[in-house]
Amino acid sequence: MTTTMARPRVIWxxxxxxxxxxxxxxxxxxxxxxxxxxxxxxxxTVWSRATADFDRWxxxxxxxxxxxxxxxxxVLWQVARSYRLSAEQAxxxxxxxxxxxxxxxxxxxxxxxxxxxxxxxxxxxxxxVAKRSGRDVPVEDEALESRVPTQRSAExxxxxxDRNSLIWAAVESLPERCRRLLRVxxxxxxxxxxxxxxxxxxxxxxxxxxxxxxxxxxxDALKDEGVS
Amino acid sequence: xxxxxxxTREELLGLVRQAYVAGDPVPGGLISRMQAAAAGAxxxxxxxxxxxxxxxxxxxxxxxxxxxxxxxxxxxxSAYTLRFAQSGVDVLVRVxxxxxxxxxxxxxxxxxxxxxVRAIRADEVRTPIVAVTLGASGRFELTSLPAGLIRLRFEPxxxxxxxxxxxxxI
Numbered sequence: 001m002t003t004t005m006a007r008p009r010v011i012w013x014x015x016x017x018x019x020x021x022x023x024x025x026x027x028x029x030x031x032x033x034x035x036x037x038x039x040x041x042x043x044x045t046v047w048s049r050a051t052a053d054f055d056r057w058x059x060x061x062x063x064x065x066x067x068x069x070x071x072x073x074x075v076l077w078q079v080a081r082s083y084r085l086s087a088e089q090a091x092x093x094x095x096x097x098x099x100x101x102x103x104x105x106x107x108x109x110x111x112x113x114x115x116x117x118x119x120x121x122x123x124x125x126x127x128x129v130a131k132r133s134g135r136d137v138p139v140e141d142e143a144l145e146s147r148v149p150t151q152r153s154a155e156x157x158x159x160x161x162d163r164n165s166l167i168w169a170a171v172e173s174l175p176e177r178c179r180r181l182l183r184v185x186x187x188x189x190x191x192x193x194x195x196x197x198x199x200x201x202x203x204x205x206x207x208x209x210x211x212x213x214x215x216x217x218x219x220d221a222l223k224d225e226g227v228s
Numbered sequence: 229x230x231x232x233x234x235x236t237r238e239e240l241l242g243l244v245r246q247a248y249v250a251g252d253p254v255p256g257g258l259i260s261r262m263q264a265a266a267a268g269a270x271x272x273x274x275x276x277x278x279x280x281x282x283x284x285x286x287x288x289x290x291x292x293x294x295x296x297x298x299x300x301x302x303x304x305x306s307a308y309t310l311r312f313a314q315s316g317v318d319v320l321v322r323v324x325x326x327x328x329x330x331x332x333x334x335x336x337x338x339x340x341x342x343x344x345v346r347a348i349r350a351d352e353v354r355t356p357i358v359a360v361t362l363g364a365s366g367r368f369e370l371t372s373l374p375a376g377l378i379r380l381r382f383e384p385x386x387x388x389x390x391x392x393x394x395x396x397x398i
Contacts (some may be wrong), residue, residue, distance in 0.1 A: 062270070087255060
């Protein structure tokens, strides 16, 4: 492992990130909370927090709307960006979701479903925008062949010894269809397969198996990167 | 590392989240911009600081109880009605026990229009407990409500201002 003194211009990780320790994957560093920079909480925590925020807003606490927006915006950002939207397009999509939410919140009868409603609304809008700009279908072969490591983008330059960058490299090495599918699934509350099938132009029955294959590829890629 | 177990599906999805949260983080200021947008929209729809609070204009307890004494089950004898009004909207609510610990509520909104009605606990918990939609008839019923203090919240489907009743006991 190299010393951190000799680091070149660091593109990765974003400056200010805490160095990540290296416990085994199984021990749950995965869900460490870092609010503010976008959180990686266990999804169940996010959805139940969103429900609690929505409940308080409905009960007359107007400040709870701010909290709901703070809880869910980082998730919605990730969902929107899964559709290869620019930062500006993704921001518009997320903003549209919030405006629609304020206008249509009376249609969410079960407040426990607010997270699912918000992610689904974001997905639909993101897909619509992506289609309009010709970015709708991942340009990937059916075989889901992994890209070779030399095709890594500049942003994903590996800084030796940084666990996050290794995970990033593994995720980036996946075929685009896999990245889209796993990203949407990872950040959605109970994603509907019918919608995913339409967006990815795949038969609905192959979403489950494809997700399984993509996870398998990720597992192998992590092994190659020495992460697990 | 020497771990033989492979990461599970949930752990892998957790790693995907970790990678993207760090690799494609929320742009600075996005959350506050979204908060401003949502607050602005809420303000515009009358969902800002002050929800329209309905006034209790009529309440009757004894009268109905007298009328139902012999035929109705014992639980129905505690029935009473409330009438709330605000901005040309009238809500008539009949509250009756449905079991020893729960109550049912039959309501009528005039004029009727598509909206959602939520019963919201008004004690220290303050949580929506149930919601139903109602159509042009304006009729609704909520059953098996736990006894206690509640408020009703009426949310027109067209996104216009919601109404909230004062707290009452069921």
